[in-house]
Amino acid sequence: MTDATQVAAAASSRDPAVGLAAVASLRGLLESLEELQVGNARAQGWSWQQIAQALRVSRQAVHKKYRRFGI
């Protein structure tokens, strides 16, 4: 059994601290992946409207979130 599956097995416990922290970690990962994809889309000339549609969020939301990083 790998370390990862050991951890996964241990976490089938119902400890909220473990579960909630894992969700927070997932959110962190999500933010990075989204940033990579948005950056790539912009580099390929996608409009904020197109990106927003693909992400299923409003154009304002995605624009506001990423514009300040100069993506």
Added chain:
Amino acid sequence: MFERFTKRARTVVVHAQELARERRSPTIGSEHLLLGLFAVPDGLAATILSRLQVDRADVEADLGRGAPFDAEGLATLGIDLEEVRRQAEETFGPGALDRTQAAQGRWRGGHIPFERDAKKALELGLREAVRLGHGFIGTEHLLLGLLHDGRARDVLVARGVGLDGTRALVEELVRKRQAG
């Protein structure tokens, strides 16, 4: 409470917040305050820590660096961080995932709340100042506040730094120089 902080003590708190942000911590913990003390090298706390031969690198090693991603937490969800990282790098180049602004903690602006142990340490710092008859809260009082409880205390005690000895040292040094 912060209005009674010296400029250096405020800088410690600002650094603690920056450290928490860099490490993607959802809260400012006592460990961030402790590291913040090292960020103000001309503060009395930094002087004391150096005299007690506690250096930042050691404390940081004891506390753990705080990786941008939590591989263990993700594994509990069945997500293999190494695999995600590998895929991202295959598409976007070496280090792509870790180079994102989000990974480097530049994402969240604004306010990060204090964790309970950090809040407690700040309150105890105030109490230490009162106890010593000081009308302000300097970095030295923050250090004393941190020595009561929590992660920062554990690290310090493991390095032989205790409350009573440090308090005596603060009194001695404050008598000798301007507080800070």
